[in-house]
Amino acid sequence: MEHEELFPLLCATADGKKEQFAELYTKTSAQIYAVALRILKRKELAEEATQDTFIKVWHGASNYQRSKGTVLTWMVSIVRYRALDLLRYHNIRNEVVLDPDNDAPSTSMDVPSTEQRRLAECIDELDEQQRQAIHLAYYGGLSHQEVVKHLNSPLGTIKSWIRRGLQSLQRCLSL
Incomplete structure (x- = not known):
């Protein structure tokens, strides 16, 4: 689409x-x-x-x-x-409820579609830290500072995980 x-x-x-x-x-x-x-x-x-x-x-x-x-x-x-x-x-x-199996929110969206399934597949290919940071920031709606507190990592590291994760997602989705 x-x-x-x-x-x-x-x-x-x-x-x-x-x-x-x-x-x-x-x-x-x-x-x-x-x-x-x-x-x-x-x-x-x-x-x-x-x-x-x-x-x-x-x-x-x-x-x-x-x-x-x-x-x-x-x-x-x-x-x-x-x-x-x-x-x-x-x-x-905003409280984020995490999946106890992988400490990241579910990737399911309210409106399932081919694009959403493809996105979920690409998200699954990310490093665990990138996946968690992106989930918290984009699905959970947390600010970078809140992600820092939640993952107990420095701000620069969180921003790098998110940036690299988004770049990986962009590459994956463009295939």
């Missing part, structure tokens, strides 16, 4: 084409909402984060840089940052 469908829709959105933006929304809103809900755990805040994300996509579609990741990855990062902002604004403490 990613290459064939989302990129042309985002390009058309950058040109102000409402029909293609509506189609982009239809194809991605469930995944964006699932990420927001996973982080915020409150329906009304997840809806707000999702709406804010699509407003930002509408206004900032021309800022997307293909070399830095897929369209969906870009959109997920927008919703993640918005959700974290809402957590801070509402002073919500």
Whole structure:
């Protein structure tokens, strides 16, 4: 779906084409909402984060840089940052429930799809530290400082694990 469908829709959105933006929304809103809900755990805040994300996509579609990741990855990062902002604004403490078998949250998303299964396969190929750091930051919605406390590792190390893990995921997903 990613290459064939989302990129042309985002390009058309950058040109102000409402029909293609509506189609982009239809194809991605469930995944964006699932990420927001996973982080915020409150329906009304997840809806707000999702709406804010699509407003930002509408206004900032021309800022997307293909070399830095897929369209969906870009959109997920927008919703993640918005959700974290809402957590801070509402002073919500986000608790991450870890899987006792591997000390990392489950990779299952609320909307299973071929892309989600592929992502789960790629995540499984990461080093354990990278996988944990990415899970805590992106699925758990923790800030880098919170990941530092949770994994009891230095900030630079956490940032390196996340950066290298995301690069590995990008390579894996592009195959």
